[in-house]
Amino acid sequence: xxxxxxxxxxxxxxxxxxxxxxxxxxxxxxxxxxxxxxxxxxxxxxxxxxxxxxxxxxxxxxxxxxxxxxxxxxxxxxxxxxxxxxxxxxxxxxxxxxxxxxxxxxxxxxxxxxxxxxxxxxxxxxxxxxxxxxxxxxxxxxxxxxxxxxxxxxxxxxxxxxxxxxxxxxxxxxxxxxxxxxxxxxxxxxxxxxxxxxxxxxxxxxxxxxxxxxxxxxxxxxxxxxxxxxxxxxxxxxxxxxxxxxxxxxxxxxxxxxxxxxxxxxxxxxxxxxxxxxxxxxxxxxxxxxxxxxxxxxxxxxxxxxxxxxxxxxxxxxxxxxxxxxxxxxxxxxxxxxxxxxxxxxxxxxxxxxxxxx
Amino acid sequence: xxxxxxxxxxxxxxxxxxxxxxxxxxxxxxxxxxxxxxxxxxxxxxxxxxxxxxxxxxxxxxxxxxxxxxxxxxxxxxxxxxxxxxxxxxxxxxxxxxxxxxxxxxxxxxxxxxxxxxxxxxxxxxxxxxxxxxxxxxxxxxxxxxxxxxxxxxxxxxxxxxxxxxxxxxxxxxxxxxxxxxxxxxxxxxxxxxxxxxxxxxxxxxxxxxxxxxxxxxxxxxxxxxxxxxxxxxxxxxxxxxxxxxxxxxxxxxxxxxxxxxxxxxxxxxxxxxxxxxxxxxxxxxxxxxxxxxxxxxxxxxxxxxxxxxxxxxxxxxxxxxxxxxxxxxxxxxxxxxxxxxxxxxxxxxxxxxxxxx
Ligand SMILES: CC(C)[C@H](C(=O)O)[C@@H](O)C(=O)O
Ligand SMILES: CC(C)[C@H](C(=O)O)[C@@H](O)C(=O)O
Numbered sequence: 001x002x003x004x005x006x007x008x009x010x011x012x013x014x015x016x017x018x019x020x021x022x023x024x025x026x027x028x029x030x031x032x033x034x035x036x037x038x039x040x041x042x043x044x045x046x047x048x049x050x051x052x053x054x055x056x057x058x059x060x061x062x063x064x065x066x067x068x069x070x071x072x073x074x075x076x077x078x079x080x081x082x083x084x085x086x087x088x089x090x091x092x093x094x095x096x097x098x099x100x101x102x103x104x105x106x107x108x109x110x111x112x113x114x115x116x117x118x119x120x121x122x123x124x125x126x127x128x129x130x131x132x133x134x135x136x137x138x139x140x141x142x143x144x145x146x147x148x149x150x151x152x153x154x155x156x157x158x159x160x161x162x163x164x165x166x167x168x169x170x171x172x173x174x175x176x177x178x179x180x181x182x183x184x185x186x187x188x189x190x191x192x193x194x195x196x197x198x199x200x201x202x203x204x205x206x207x208x209x210x211x212x213x214x215x216x217x218x219x220x221x222x223x224x225x226x227x228x229x230x231x232x233x234x235x236x237x238x239x240x241x242x243x244x245x246x247x248x249x250x251x252x253x254x255x256x257x258x259x260x261x262x263x264x265x266x267x268x269x270x271x272x273x274x275x276x277x278x279x280x281x282x283x284x285x286x287x288x289x290x291x292x293x294x295x296x297x298x299x300x301x302x303x304x305x306x307x308x309x310x311x312x313x314x315x316x317x318x319x320x321x322x323x324x325x326x327x328x329x330x331x332x333x334x335x336x337x338x339x340x341x342x343x344x345x346x347x348x349x350x351x352x353x354x355x356x357x358x
Numbered sequence: 359x360x361x362x363x364x365x366x367x368x369x370x371x372x373x374x375x376x377x378x379x380x381x382x383x384x385x386x387x388x389x390x391x392x393x394x395x396x397x398x399x400x401x402x403x404x405x406x407x408x409x410x411x412x413x414x415x416x417x418x419x420x421x422x423x424x425x426x427x428x429x430x431x432x433x434x435x436x437x438x439x440x441x442x443x444x445x446x447x448x449x450x451x452x453x454x455x456x457x458x459x460x461x462x463x464x465x466x467x468x469x470x471x472x473x474x475x476x477x478x479x480x481x482x483x484x485x486x487x488x489x490x491x492x493x494x495x496x497x498x499x500x501x502x503x504x505x506x507x508x509x510x511x512x513x514x515x516x517x518x519x520x521x522x523x524x525x526x527x528x529x530x531x532x533x534x535x536x537x538x539x540x541x542x543x544x545x546x547x548x549x550x551x552x553x554x555x556x557x558x559x560x561x562x563x564x565x566x567x568x569x570x571x572x573x574x575x576x577x578x579x580x581x582x583x584x585x586x587x588x589x590x591x592x593x594x595x596x597x598x599x600x601x602x603x604x605x606x607x608x609x610x611x612x613x614x615x616x617x618x619x620x621x622x623x624x625x626x627x628x629x630x631x632x633x634x635x636x637x638x639x640x641x642x643x644x645x646x647x648x649x650x651x652x653x654x655x656x657x658x659x660x661x662x663x664x665x666x667x668x669x670x671x672x673x674x675x676x677x678x679x680x681x682x683x684x685x686x687x688x689x690x691x692x693x694x695x696x697x698x699x700x701x702x703x704x705x706x707x708x709x710x711x712x713x714x715x716x
Binding site: 118140151196201249 | 437441447450470473475477499502509510512513550553557582586589592610611614615617
């Protein structure tokens, strides 16, 4: 990826379903404002795409991302809860196909409340392994001795995936340490190895080994925490949490927990990061209940566009986006999912554009 | 189980490790106060037992529970995080050996805060499947093509286990509906069937089928929720949650989330319920950091003793315990884990005994 404006990266835009069609156009305006002329390609995926074409993730979408794009911005998809023959979640597929092994989900909220009603604030990041665990989707259905159904799923934890996700998390922890006056940061390794001694044991030991192989940097303190008590801690003492590294499903759950601290899911961005590709993605879903009403919160998608640019080497543009969003939020311009918010998707987006141009 | 005082049930007491040795003696005093002469048997299990005997759950403990007891009270165990050859968590074993398939974890706190700092209160119960999911502990370690470790675990979800846990949850939901002026309750089925369409799909469909087989009782509204957004909801709108039924690991995580709403893990009781046996168990762990200091919160264990008695048919005694605990807490007599608490384990226990005798 380049930082020269003469060779701007090409970004694929995949709105998906529901409010994806509202928040991705919002993020597009922001991208076009901070990097005029940036090449953007519209791409299909999602449940509606599945209903139309029989494929939730058309091969052409993957092909264009691979051949023409350096990054992408994904909206949200409406995954059916019932099993639908032939359907498979396109976001889970994309993460695997493009080897986007790290799902980085920062939550910063000076006004976060703990479960005792104290405003303690939080500034944390969940680094979620993004390719394995129960997401390998190896499931089978059998019949037991009494003729009843019994289903099995495989959970996979590999040394390789555990190592590279911890390497990502440790790099982040070192960057955070370096940017602070204290010069330190905390890396929490989440697992459930009191029950899953082999799989989560491997995750935990690999994480420890990565830390040791990096020379046990004194700026970073490493600790472990069981996933159940990690959720407890996120709500009792979110200010004690810094960088969290976790296997896929725990990371999924922990990032929703962290999103609750942000005030709304509609505020939380993420980046799916691989060796040669990055995809921004709001943490929220397709929200069919509010889709088409013009009130979807564009902030998570806009912030995801910022994370995307930061990962592509456009740190200044990313920072400008963050500051503009911050300014708009401070002025109380927010959609109804945010306590007190009354603005539309468009109002918020236009306010961010205006702040960027001011 | 009998309600005649002439044939009091025999209860096994299993302190386990750490603060289990403080909170179980506290609960013993309460049992002896409300049911004088109740036969109690002291039993071994835990990591210290493992170190001494090579078995975390001695066969004699299971034998005595099976042959002589109608119920038990379990403290907590210190499960090693590292894999220790031959060690297996005794609580997980006990749940399986005694077929204690339902883990019922109520959290009631009028003063619970949501993540926006609003005091909204909560009165909910997590009904956790207690015998399968990833707790079947079928794990294996292999070597991949590059000579690196790769581990697998099996997650099992059966129609039978999903049916009986939903039956338990539905009964509870019906009881709660009947006890309310509104005459209604809400049953939330938690799953992740957008990813695990076979295993969690089976859980969800079985839950729906149980509801239909019961004639879709109009007093109970049934709904589903993805596990990640369920955690989010617990912290955004805990007052909207009533009865939650979930597979084992999700239930483990959700009950710690709910415990955060209670103010402290030290306040949350549970009952592990099977067809012919019930075991009370505080939700907290062995807390090695505070063990032996006399400050462990006995409330979770005392409330678990209350749940145990309720399940054995001693509803009045159970209610007396609940009210006595409530009174002591209202008077601000609490251990330091509760915001503002300064009392010792002994102070709190004695205050509950006094309230029972008043
Ligand atoms: C939509 C779903 C498959 C997805 C996941 O579980 O990863 C979502 O919850 C997320 O966090 O991105
Ligand atoms: C100690 C551990 C095995 C146990 C569990 O995971 O079930 C605990 O967290 C609980 O909730 O009772």
